[in-house]
């Protein structure tokens with residue numbers, strides 16, 4: 546039986562806790578960017594594409610990340626609202642994969658996160674036409690200064706082209722490096738509306 550491509554069945558609490566424990570371990574181990582994940586999308590023409598983004602929140606409903614809504618990845622997600630992510634924490638010898646359907650956050654959710662961002666990150670978002678060709682580094686820096694002056698002394702609103710995406714996993718795999726290449730793969734998938742658990746050969 547195959548995995549359901551889209552589902553809103555909540556992730557079991559034990560699996561949420563297992564992932565949370567790994568994130569906590571990665572933070573305690575002072576791994577740089579412990580919440581960085583490779584995000585794979587599919588272009589409108591069907592070509593794969595991958596880049597790093599930061600996981601910003603995580604619950605039984607799934608994971609959230611934020612980006613420019615005109616970026617390549619956002620256009621891919623509009624055409625194919627499914628994605629795969631991969632976390633790899635080298636010093637822990639652990640990997641976690643997730644796959645599932647993706648949807649845009651509501652404006653209210655994106656606003657709530659936007660307001661928690663440091664001011665320089667907010668200015669960075671206004672200054673960058675992410676994924677577009679850039680004529681020079683100087684131009685990017687002058688755009689930053691232009692917005693800095695423009696918003697001086699007042700709160701910076703969320704750009705209309707910036708927001709969050711939510712991935713609702715239908716597959717979560719925990720990989721643990723072991724001696725002799727006998728690694729462990731522990732896979733949870735939604736099949737016919739229920740989370741199931743299965744070990745896999747490494």
Ligand SMILES: Cc1cc2nc3c(=O)[nH]c(=O)nc-3n(C[C@H](O)[C@H](O)[C@H](O)COP(=O)(O)O)c2cc1C
Nearest residue numbers: 578581596597598599611612613616617618619676
């Ligand atoms: C550690 C790290 C974290 C990043 N986090 C984000 C992020 O949260 N959101 C984002 O849009 N880009 C982030 N980026 C930049 C992306 O990897 C990518 O260059 C950018 O989003 C443009 O991707 P695209 O043209 O495929 O849409 C991050 C890069 C690195 C190396």
